Amino acid sequence: MIVAENLVKEFRLAERKPGLAGSLSTLFTRRHRIVRAVDGVSFTIPAGSKTAYIGANGAGKSTTIKMLTGIMTPTSGRCVVRGIEPYRHRQANARGIGVVFGQRSQLWWDLSVPDSFRILRCIYDIPDPVYRRNLALYRELLDIDALGTTPVRQLSLGQRMRAEIAASLLHDPQVVFWDEPTIGLDMVLKDAVRHLVNHVHRELGTTVVLTSHDIADIAAICDSALVVDRGRVVHQGSLRELLHTAGRRCVLFDHRGGPGPGQACADIERGLPGVSASATEDGRIRVDYPAEAFTSRQVLAFLLDHFDLADCYAPEPDLEDVLRRIYAGEHRAPATADAPGARREGAV
Ligand SMILES: Nc1ncnc2c1ncn2[C@@H]1O[C@H](COP(=O)(O)OP(=O)(O)OP(=O)(O)O)[C@@H](O)[C@H]1O
Ligand SMILES: [Mg+2]
CATH class of the missing domain: 3.40.50.300 (P-loop containing nucleotide triphosphate hydrolases)
Incomplete structure (x- = not known):
């Protein structure tokens, strides 16, 4: 059309x-x-x-x-x-x-x-x-x-x-x-x-x-x-x-027993290089990961393997966050692989 x-x-x-x-x-x-x-x-x-x-x-x-x-x-x-x-x-x-x-x-x-x-x-x-x-x-x-x-x-x-x-x-x-x-x-x-x-x-x-x-x-x-x-x-x-391909995704979870929050975050970051893990104020652990590098399945499989999960929650990715990253040049979708960067300008 x-x-x-x-x-x-x-x-x-x-x-x-x-x-x-x-x-x-x-x-x-x-x-x-x-x-x-x-x-x-x-x-x-x-x-x-x-x-x-x-x-x-x-x-x-x-x-x-x-x-x-x-x-x-x-x-x-x-x-x-x-x-x-x-x-x-x-x-x-x-x-x-x-x-x-x-x-x-x-x-x-x-x-x-x-x-x-x-x-x-x-x-x-x-x-x-x-x-x-x-x-x-x-x-x-x-x-x-x-x-x-x-x-x-x-x-x-x-x-x-x-x-x-x-x-x-x-x-x-x-x-x-x-x-x-x-x-x-x-x-x-x-x-x-x-x-x-x-x-x-x-x-x-x-x-x-x-x-x-x-x-x-x-x-x-x-x-x-x-x-x-x-x-x-x-x-x-x-x-x-x-x-789902350009955003930063995130998973929040509670777990029973096992390492304390500081150790759990360090284990996650070591096991999944590129993600960042932090403890939230309400005692959960938050894992942020770039969607272009990991699938949610990979992250969940790791968490299930290493922790006794009591609860797990994955909020929808945020369009504003996706666009902010694209505009800031932090994310390049696959289509950009062959695209030159800046607009061409030149004196004539
Ligand atoms: N008539 C014009 N003469 C000279 N330069 C222009 C003209 N119209 C647009 N431009 C330039 O072309 C570029 C793209 O402008 P355009 O208006 O298409 O952007 P845009 O994506 O619509 O931006 P915005 O979100 O601010 O509306 C800008 O660098 C602008 O300065
Ligand atoms: Mg415009």
């Missing part, structure tokens, strides 16, 4: 020297620097999936989404959405997709939300029953009527985002690209938006591509994850896989 093949986007930036003299000299001797925002990204997003497009600030997410939505043309490589290259067939592409850029409005600033919706209805030629069904849904979930006839420019960020989200779904698009759609929304509205997109996905099989720095958005909406780091894809697969 959505395919990117070796997608590259470079920006040419004028180099500025500091100070007034520097600014003046820039007028005469222009040096440029190339920033490679997207560095040979390839992926396939299946129809009907809900994919989180994840990466640290500046990783190239918005730039990729701009190419997928036809707003930007790649420097090289290509992408195909619903069988067409978006930047070559912008109109045809726009008919089948819905877009939200949290950082930038897609609405008409001088018009009210109801007027904007009426224009969208004409542009997309939305059938009456679809239009009425969707408006009823937005009334129920997003309290869209409360926005009244205020021009979009005078709405608060959260009010505008509600309108943006509704507008992106009004024509029942097959694919939605949501780039930080919950910016500025309070907790209740975030919940409503998550509910809305899951409802639309269930009813219409919509393909969802979402970027968000809110982990709760990702956990509540997405089943798959595409992780980019410095312009390259570092993980693609189910969210579950990401959690």
Whole structure:
């Protein structure tokens, strides 16, 4: 449904020297620097999936989404959405997709939300029953009527985002690209938006591509994850896989008899090099281990072999922790084995 093949986007930036003299000299001797925002990204997003497009600030997410939505043309490589290259067939592409850029409005600033919706209805030629069904849904979930006839420019960020989200779904698009759609929304509205997109996905099989720095958005909406780091894809697969291969896992246990806590921790760390063991305040022993080095089966087998376990507990891995490690460069998923590290930059 959505395919990117070796997608590259470079920006040419004028180099500025500091100070007034520097600014003046820039007028005469222009040096440029190339920033490679997207560095040979390839992926396939299946129809009907809900994919989180994840990466640290500046990783190239918005730039990729701009190419997928036809707003930007790649420097090289290509992408195909619903069988067409978006930047070559912008109109045809726009008919089948819905877009939200949290950082930038897609609405008409001088018009009210109801007027904007009426224009969208004409542009997309939305059938009456679809239009009425969707408006009823937005009334129920997003309290869209409360926005009244205020021009979009005078709405608060959260009010505008509600309108943006509704507008992106009004024509029942097959694919939605949501780039930080919950910016500025309070907790209740975030919940409503998550509910809305899951409802639309269930009813219409919509393909969802979402970027968000809110982990709760990702956990509540997405089943798959595409992780980019410095312009390259570092993980693609189910969210579950990401959690279970990239995280630090942990097991907590109580045991009967045997060595005291200090000795038990030392035994575990010696027996399983790479794990760290510590005694918790409530008298348990906590074993932290990197999921890429050990399976939970290996760790449990060791504990069963060496201790008389009274109780054992393994909390779910934490997505925030996984992403923090990826962003900090501590974890490299298998897909990165051949990926060069930093984004390429060079003077021209
Ligand atoms: N129009 C532009 N001109 C020059 N450089 C740009 C432009 N747009 C983006 N960049 C650069 O490309 C890189 C990737 O930017 P992008 O906005 O795609 O990141 P992002 O992953 O969406 O980050 P964030 O999480 O902060 O939204 C950054 O280094 C940014 O400065
Ligand atoms: Mg962005």
